[in-house]
Amino acid sequence: MDLPINVDVACADGRCGVSTYIILNPTTEKVTHLVVKEKAFPHIERLVPLNFVIESTPHLIRLRCTQHELAHMKQFIKTEFIPAVTPGGGGEPFLMWPYVMPENTVLSIEHEQTPPGELAVHRGTQVKATDGAVGRVDEFLLNPLNEHITHLVLREGHLWGQKDVTIPLSQIERIEEDTIYLKLDKHHVAELPTILVRRR
Numbered sequence: 001m002d003l004p005i006n007v008d009v010a011c012a013d014g015r016c017g018v019s020t021y022i023i024l025n026p027t028t029e030k031v032t033h034l035v036v037k038e039k040a041f042p043h044i045e046r047l048v049p050l051n052f053v054i055e056s057t058p059h060l061i062r063l064r065c066t067q068h069e070l071a072h073m074k075q076f077i078k079t080e081f082i083p084a085v086t087p088g089g090g091g092e093p094f095l096m097w098p099y100v101m102p103e104n105t106v107l108s109i110e111h112e113q114t115p116p117g118e119l120a121v122h123r124g125t126q127v128k129a130t131d132g133a134v135g136r137v138d139e140f141l142l143n144p145l146n147e148h149i150t151h152l153v154l155r156e157g158h159l160w161g162q163k164d165v166t167i168p169l170s171q172i173e174r175i176e177e178d179t180i181y182l183k184l185d186k187h188h189v190a191e192l193p194t195i196l197v198r199r200r
Contacts, residue, residue: 001053001056001141001142001143001144001147002056002057002058002139002141002142003019003022003031003034003053003056003061003139003140003141003142004019004056004058004059004061004123004138004139005019005020005021005022005121005122005123005137005138005139006018006019006020006123007019007058007059007060007061008059008060008061009034009036009060009061009062009063010060010061010062010063011063011065011066011067011069011070012063012064012065012066013066013067014067015039016036016038016039016063016067016070017036017037017038017039017043017046017070018036018037018039019034019035019036019037019061020035020036020037020045020076020122020123021034021035021045021076021120021121021122022034022035022120022121022122022140023035023047023114023115023118023119023120023121024118024119024121024140024149024175025117025118025119026118026119026174026175027117028148029148029149029169030146030147030148030149031050031140031142031147031149032049032050032115032118033047033048033049033050033115033118034048034050034052034053034061035047035048035076035120036048036063036070038070038071040067044071044075044077045075045076045077046070046071046073046074046075046076047073047074047075047076047113047115048063048065048070048073050147052064052065058139074113075113076112076113076114076120077110077111077112077113078110078111078113079108079109079110079111080108080109080110080111081106081107081108081109082106082107082109083104083105083106083107084105084106084107119175119176119177120177121137121140121175121180122137123136123137123138123139124136124137125137125178125179125180126178126179126180127152127154127167127179127180127182128179128180128181128182129182129184129185129186129188129189130182130183130184130185131185131186132186134154134165134182134186134189135154135165136154137152137153137154137180138153138154138164139153140152140153141153141166148169149169150168150169151166151167151168151169152166152167152169152172152180153165153166153167154167164194165189165192165194166192166193166194167182167184167189167192168192171183171184
């Protein structure tokens with residue numbers, strides 16, 4: 001199964017959003033969730049368990065739930081509001097025309113709600129060979145029988161132009177939050193099978 005990032009997502013009752021992240025367990029090498037950014041304002045990102053994906057193509061992911069059911073799934077981003085510390089020497093608040101500052105302000109801090117022991121990988125996550133950067137993640141290929149990742153696909157911004165470079169999971173050394181590290185150098189990555197890309 002091709003599990004692309006940044007493509008349209010459709011629920012049983014119509015288009016519902018865009019895929020933004022893949023949540024994976026690096027220990028079991030399984031994708032566990034898809035993050036879907038809702039089409040409707042305020043565009044909340046939801047954690048969708050992988051078993052809700054019924055079909056996936058390079059341009060569309062179909063879910064086995066309604067938009068109403070999607071709206072009740074766990075939010076991927078949790079926002080926390082904390083009091084802001086305002087610099088200055090204290091004293092009385094004052095008014096200065098034409099601008100004013102509120103006496104009490106709050107800061108919003110957003111946290112990804114990734115399940116424990118798992119990682120969120122988004123389109124554009126950097127991929128590094130043993131001797132430097134080779135491109136960015138475009139999507140993952142999964143074995144439909146067990147939902148294990150079989151390949152990582154590099155597409156835009158890699159060294160070999162307008163071709164998909166498929167990297168077998170066995171050649172991935174480790175996956176971290178912002179980078180995927182390979183066991184191969186750039187020369188060996190260039191020798192991997194490629195697929196010509198047809199752009200829309």
